[in-house]
Amino acid sequence: MAQLIDGKAIAADIRLDLKSKVEQHLASGARPPALSVVLVGDDPASGIYVNFKEKACKQIGMKTETHRLPKETSESELVSLIDQLNNDPEVDGILVQLPLPKQIDKLRIIGRISPIKDVDGLGAKNQGLLSLGLAGHRPCTPLGVMKLLETTGIDLSGKQAAVIGRSILVGSPMVRLLGHANATVTNIHSRTTNARALAREADIIVAAAGVPELVKKDWVKPEAVLIDVGIHRNEGGKLVGDLAFDEVEPIASHITPVPGGVGPMTIAMLLSNCIQAYEWRITGDHPYLVY
């Protein structure tokens, strides 16, 4: 039986630490850190995620505001809002919830966010700093996965890791973070011809393919560490991930549940990035990011 990695509890501990950090800033007479969230359209899942993010910010004493825009919003209207938030000295972090409606080029919008305020770490500047291993905002979900792996106490150095998926949000930055921790990383994706055989060689699998229950028992090496980034509702209405949990759990050494694994960590890392953005902004001492 695998050891369950309790993302909910780990995230709660991190949020407590962040809350006391905010309290210290407030006690010194500073204003609270502030996040602006932008939500375009009426995707129900996005609406739920944004509500979670708002609530989590408030719980640790941060300021937050959400700009809700109709699904017909044009790219230029959204660019104007981003510029306004970039120029607002009281805004530390800007998060544009994805996906965006079809008429909007998401990379243009993400690229428009001032790198110091890009708390999702998705813009070219932050992804470039990540590639180089230099300080910058790291994308929240892969950063949360690294924290979960840290709690297992497993040394990643020299281990084989397989990342399934190559999105800018998870798969690609995950490959880089694991590489910086000296793992040997294989990136499996939709055009990979021997995904199962490659996954089976891995000591650590991060499943971020967006395919329900893709990773079956015969994809997993005995005693592997399994991290599930997926979240889907199956026909029976049950939440499932990218791992076929019941099949793979008995042979793994550690595994994240869905829900309660990676999900809560994404939000905790967003809060952490917001406080980092705030501290970089008030001190003005970030060596690579433009203010």
Ligand code: GUN
């Ligand atoms: N949509 C799904 N996950 C995320 C995330 O981490 N950040 C943003 N901006 N949008 C998302």
